[in-house]
Amino acid sequence: MNIPAHYLTRRSALGVIGAGSAAAALAACSTSSSNGGGGSDSSKRDDYSGEVKFEKFDTSAGNYEPATREHPAKNVPKPIKPDNLNEKSVESFYQNIAFIVAGMQYLYMTADGSALKESNIKGKEQLSKLEEQIKSSGVPDKSWFEDFTVKAFLDTPQPKVEGDNYTWEGKVSANLGSFTVQNGQVTDIPEKSRHQEVPQTFKGTYKDGKWEIDLGMSSSASSGASGGASTGSGSGGGFGF
Template identity: 35%
Template sequence: MKNVTRRSALGLLAATGGATLLAACGAQPQAASGSASASGSASASVTASKTARSDYSGVAVLEGYTSKPSDYQPATRTEPSKNAPVPVKPAVANENSVEGLYQSIAFFGAAMEYYMRTGKTEPLRECALDKSELKSMIEPASGTLGEKLVKGEAWMHDATVTITMLSAQPEREGDTYNWGIRLTMDPGEFIASKDRVQEAPSESDRKDEVERTLHGVYENGAWKLTGMRASSSSSSASAVASASASAS
């Protein structure tokens, strides 16, 4: 089987990532240049949170979530991973605050990691990212690597997903809060199934890293996120084709 490349390994994430995909101490987020004034609605401005801080830059960490508990066992070339930690959406993620937005983003990253490790989509279905941007994972197309992951017919060695916040605070534009992130995904040393193993040639080659600006709007008691979908339709199409080829 051909070596794992960033395009073949992560093509299933095309809808949410790049070419191969797929906090505040009572202060308000800094307003973007030329942004609209507050409208006075519940979604127009976020409130201070008791857990908030002034600087959220760096790796996003889900509240109360350990990425590798002692009983977690990465996949082998013959068996899927065992005891992968299940991310739980913290209550603060639904809070109308910078901390709430931050934890919503952190939960999204944890849900993606869990999906890549197990093929299970339940946490993804709870995350704030717009479901249309998660479609390739929640409803994978026939013949793709995503379908094989969901069915348990294929698995990744020790998948990791890291979201890095690129600024201390989001920028506000009307009712929308924009936050730049860097998404880094690594499937591990191989992708395997019952009859084949696809090896990764090197750690640097198998990782996929993209930068996006997530757009958060607070409505109906929760945050809604958009912005992970690749802007280039040709890139996404190429990624999906690669994913299908790698799964065949």
């Protein structure tokens, strides 16, 4: 997934779109959020294919206001940690993916990684460094996109399960909107560069009563990716740190 660099106004954003990061995370964050203390409202089911949904956010900051050319998004809903993150089940694996991707979107919109630090994502020790990189680039007050949203999709109804190891093939899409702002300067983004999509592999290992989620690059993405910018090195996926 290669967005032209001059539309990505911070190095951290390049890492989100690029391939080859040390750890990866995606977000499927809906602006139609609600208050609550649990996980997604999605009940356990046989078919999880399609868009990954996360529906529990803290909206106490106020009504969400989308970004404009004059100001960044305001009162971004903060994902709330689900209650079932450490159960050994397909539902829990799904909720881990959903919470991680929601937390990553919140981080890139606000420079606040506190939600993601509550997740089971592999490589969490790098989050503080990533927060500083994002803040130093001007996020959220001096640097933003019109509509920085990412979504995750699952290709199959159920993951592949081998003992304590779960694998789910899917996709990640990223949308930047029609413009980006950096230090008061507005740059329009051509329509062809506003949306990108890559294959993605979601891997979960259940050990010592909890999950470790590794969002590594899928084999098709690995063979097809070239020229993607990144904040890190090593095996990674479409979105990483």
